[in-house]
Amino acid sequence: HTRHPESNEQIEKVLESLRLDDEKLRQVMQLLEQEMDAGLSPATHKNADVKMFPTYVRNIADGTETGQVLALDLGGTNFRVLLVTLLPQSRVELTSKIFVIPQSIMLGPGVNLFRHLADCLLDFMKKENLVKPGVRYPLGFTFSFPCKQEGLASARLTSWTKGFTCAGVVGEDVVNMLQTAIDEKDINVQCVALVNDTVGTLMACAYKDPNTAIGLILGTGTNACYMEKIGRVGTWDGDYNEPKQVIINMEWGAFGNNNRLNHIRTKYDEEVDLSSVNPSKQIFEKMISGMYMGEIVRLIILDLMQQDLLFIGQRDGYGDYRTPLFTRGGFYTKFVSTVETDEGIAFANTRRVLEDMGIRNPTFDDCAIIQHICKNVSKRAAKLSGACLAVIINRINKPNVTVGVDGSLYRYHPRFKRNMEKCMKNLVNKNIKFKLTLSDDGSGKGAALIAIVADRFQ
Numbered sequence: 001h002t003r004h005p006e007s008n009e010q011i012e013k014v015l016e017s018l019r020l021d022d023e024k025l026r027q028v029m030q031l032l033e034q035e036m037d038a039g040l041s042p043a044t045h046k047n048a049d050v051k052m053f054p055t056y057v058r059n060i061a062d063g064t065e066t067g068q069v070l071a072l073d074l075g076g077t078n079f080r081v082l083l084v085t086l087l088p089q090s091r092v093e094l095t096s097k098i099f100v101i102p103q104s105i106m107l108g109p110g111v112n113l114f115r116h117l118a119d120c121l122l123d124f125m126k127k128e129n130l131v132k133p134g135v136r137y138p139l140g141f142t143f144s145f146p147c148k149q150e151g152l153a154s155a156r157l158t159s160w161t162k163g164f165t166c167a168g169v170v171g172e173d174v175v176n177m178l179q180t181a182i183d184e185k186d187i188n189v190q191c192v193a194l195v196n197d198t199v200g201t202l203m204a205c206a207y208k209d210p211n212t213a214i215g216l217i218l219g220t221g222t223n224a225c226y227m228e229k230i231g232r233v234g235t236w237d238g239d240y241n242e243p244k245q246v247i248i249n250m251e252w253g254a255f256g257n258n259n260r261l262n263h264i265r266t267k268y269d270e271e272v273d274l275s276s277v278n279p280s281k282q283i284f285e286k287m288i289s290g291m292y293m294g295e296i297v298r299l300i301i302l303d304l305m306q307q308d309l310l311f312i313g314q315r316d317g318y319g320d321y322r323t324p325l326f327t328r329g330g331f332y333t334k335f336v337s338t339v340e341t342d343e344g345i346a347f348a349n350t351r352r353v354l355e356d357m358g359i360r361n362p363t364f365d366d367c368a369i370i371q372h373i374c375k376n377v378s379k380r381a382a383k384l385s386g387a388c389l390a391v392i393i394n395r396i397n398k399p400n401v402t403v404g405v406d407g408s409l410y411r412y413h414p415r416f417k418r419n420m421e422k423c424m425k426n427l428v429n430k431n432i433k434f435k436l437t438l439s440d441d442g443s444g445k446g447a448a449l450i451a452i453v454a455d456r457f458q
């Protein structure tokens with residue numbers, strides 16, 4: 001027999017805690033707006049959960065930039081060196097090379113990390129024939145770790161994340177450390193800008209679409225940045241000359257750290273948080289991004305199994321606690337995309353995923369329920385990020401606003417974008433037309449653009 005999951009009241013009751021109607025979303029929007037103002041005001045900045053760091057990037061690239069720039073992109077285990085050639089009419093040529101950061105460097109002294117980056121840069125430049133006397137290339141440094149910026153080319157690391165623990169870097173100016181390593185090797189390069197990945201994404205999109213005013217990342221983590229009026233940035237310590245604007249790196253993943261989102265958090269969110277390496281931090285991020293979404297799905301599956309609502313009558317054989325289903329992190333976020341790609345009743349992808357999880361003969365009902373769980377979890381994530389984008393778009397309040405987006409969750413999930421847009425249509429003010437654009441060349445290109453603009457004004 002077959003049964004539609006929506007018709008099962010008990011399952012619906014479990015999933016009800018994940019549902020967000022427009023009223024709840026409007027509450028979240030109001031809370032975010034308050035937190036944004038708190039982050040921007042010197043009196044409340046210290047205790048605000050959304051830090052709203054000014055980036056010192058004041059202009060978007062306008063497509064007239066030309067020349068050659070280098071960029072470094074450090075944000076995970078892979079490290080990329082890029083040569084970006086900007087040609088007339090917004091044409092861009094990219095050459096890049098990926099280098100591995102060995103574990104010994106990730107855990108060793110900071111000086112060695114920056115020496116390693118300089119070595120990779122030199123290696124790349126030799127191959128590309130860029131080591132020449134009399135030429136000094138500007139360089140943009142995408143460094144996706146939390147930093148308090150003190151200038152375009154000056155930023156202090158506030159803490160390491162993503163498995164890095166290099167000693168002697170927290171509290172230091174990372175641009176200084178990089179430049180010292182570059183100068184030690186006599187490389188003809190000047191680091192002129194440090195760039196967060198959200199800012200790089202905004203810039204890369206703005207190069208093609210001048211209405212771009214927001215950069216969004218939906219990958220391992222989530223974060224956003226946007227162009228703010230300087231008069232609204234109480235923490236601003238730079239000049240008030242034209243253009244009276246600056247890009248704000250929101251660090252919005254920390255929204256909810258002050259318990260502001262408790263009314264929409266579920267027991268699954270609490271469990272994900274408690275078992276993480278940073279409990280009670282990055283609360284918003286843990287409800288949304290790639291590092292956590294699959295785990296939320298896994299916890300719901302286990303809960304339904306416990307209540308005898310899933311894999312009914314087939315519990316024999318599922319008692320093997322070494323299977324991925326019973327292992328923390330065992331349900332990857334990419335599986336959510338795979339499961340949701342199934343259409344119709346065959347559930348070929350879902351069956352494959354469940355087999356990978358250690359479940360041998362799922363029924364039609366089981367597959368339908370698993371897909372239903374995935375849809376609810378990813379839809380909540382899309383609605384939350386969409387509602388928070390709507391706050392920024394309404395705040396910018398221009399007739400056309402484009403959002404540059406990057407990250408594997410947004411890129412590969414079959415309906416994340418559609419779900420975001422659907423909910424944003426109700427929440428964005430009617431006088432504004434918005435557009436979500438996938439950033440094609442990523443933040444490395446953006447960093448290069450920022451570097452070339454900075455170099456021009458130096």
Ligand code: ADP
Nearest residue numbers: 219220221290291333334337407408409412413
């Ligand atoms: P990063 O954010 O570290 O720069 P990515 O943008 O590639 O890198 O994001 C990596 C995250 O994306 C991982 O947490 C992973 O779970 C998630 N991810 C990878 N592939 C997919 C997919 N097909 N669907 C949804 N999420 C995915």
